[in-house]
Amino acid sequence: MNIILLGPPGAGKGTQARALCDKYGLMQLSTGDMLREAKKSESEIGKKAASIMAKGELVTDDVVIALIENKITKKDDAQGFIFDGFPRTLNQADALEELLLTTGQSLNHVIELFVDDSKLIERIVGRFSCTSCGELYHELTKPPKKKGVCDICGSRDSFNYRQDDNEDSLRTRLLAYYRDTSPLIGFYHAKRILRKIDGLGSIDDIQQDIKNLVYPNF
Numbered sequence: 001m002n003i004i005l006l007g008p009p010g011a012g013k014g015t016q017a018r019a020l021c022d023k024y025g026l027m028q029l030s031t032g033d034m035l036r037e038a039k040k041s042e043s044e045i046g047k048k049a050a051s052i053m054a055k056g057e058l059v060t061d062d063v064v065i066a067l068i069e070n071k072i073t074k075k076d077d078a079q080g081f082i083f084d085g086f087p088r089t090l091n092q093a094d095a096l097e098e099l100l101l102t103t104g105q106s107l108n109h110v111i112e113l114f115v116d117d118s119k120l121i122e123r124i125v126g127r128f129s130c131t132s133c134g135e136l137y138h139e140l141t142k143p144p145k146k147k148g149v150c151d152i153c154g155s156r157d158s159f160n161y162r163q164d165d166n167e168d169s170l171r172t173r174l175l176a177y178y179r180d181t182s183p184l185i186g187f188y189h190a191k192r193i194l195r196k197i198d199g200l201g202s203i204d205d206i207q208q209d210i211k212n213l214v215y216p217n218f
Contacts, residue, residue: 001026001080002105003214004087006184007113008177009170010124011199012206015136016113017084019207024215027071027078031085034067035059045070065095072103080108090183109214110188113199113206117174124170128161 001024005013017028035053038046045066052059064086072081087093100106115123126139132155137144144150148157164173188194197209 001109001214002083002100002107003080004083004107004110004188005113006110006181006188007199008115008117008120009173010120010127011113011115012203013084013113015203016206016210017082019203020082020210020214023211025077025079026082027080028082028084029068029071029086031064034064034071038067061092061095064092065099068096069099069103072099072105087184089180090187093184093187107191107193110184110194111210111213112185112194112196114196115199119200120174121167121170124165125167127165128159130155131158131160 003020003026005017007013014030017030020026021028035049039050039053040046045063049059049063049067052063068083068086083096087096097107123138123141127136128139129136130150130153133150133153135150135152136142137159148159149155150158164170185194195213197206197213199206201209
């Protein structure tokens with residue numbers, strides 16, 4: 001089972017991807033995570049990615065595709081993949097489709113989490129994460145059960161607020177998302193694998209909606 005999660009920044013793609021991985025044995029392929037992992041590995045492709053990022057430039061599609069190819073050819077015990085944050089453009093979508101074909105795989109579902117912009121801003125402004133394990137929180141909707149203590153790893157006072165999680169930065173990121181990623185909606189709709197889910201529900205409700213689409217008989 002191979003799935004793409006589409007949606008603007010803060011739509012909940014990462015949260016839902018982790019839930020699907022835990023429940024169904026899928027592997028999450030997050031562009032950001034793969035780039036950080038490659039940078040630490042000091043592999044040839046990792047060094048190339050690190051060099052590009054050090055210049056403040058966007059990592060090229062060929063580097064990202066190489067990282068994805070490395071993951072999906074190894075596969076390990078994964079029952080499939082969830083692509084989180086990739087593809088972002090039509091060129092990337094074409095490259096991913098070609099890569100999957102060469103490895104004898106295909107996409108099963110493309111799920112778009114759609115959220116009203118004003119609600120999205122409310123959701124993002126106030127979110128933070130544990131610097132130790134990466135668990136995500138929100139001041140209003142998902143605070144730690146015990147103030148200052150991570151629910152998952154127990155770290156104390158070890159939280160980080162992203163500098164770009166403010167309204168002005170978010171509106172700029174949303175414009176970039178709609179400009180670059182919106183064409184993908186039509187691309188995957190034409191292939192009849194696009195599914196839309198309201199991203200404003202509770203985490204559990206959204207998980208159930210995704211399950212009903214992807215694993216209706218599970």
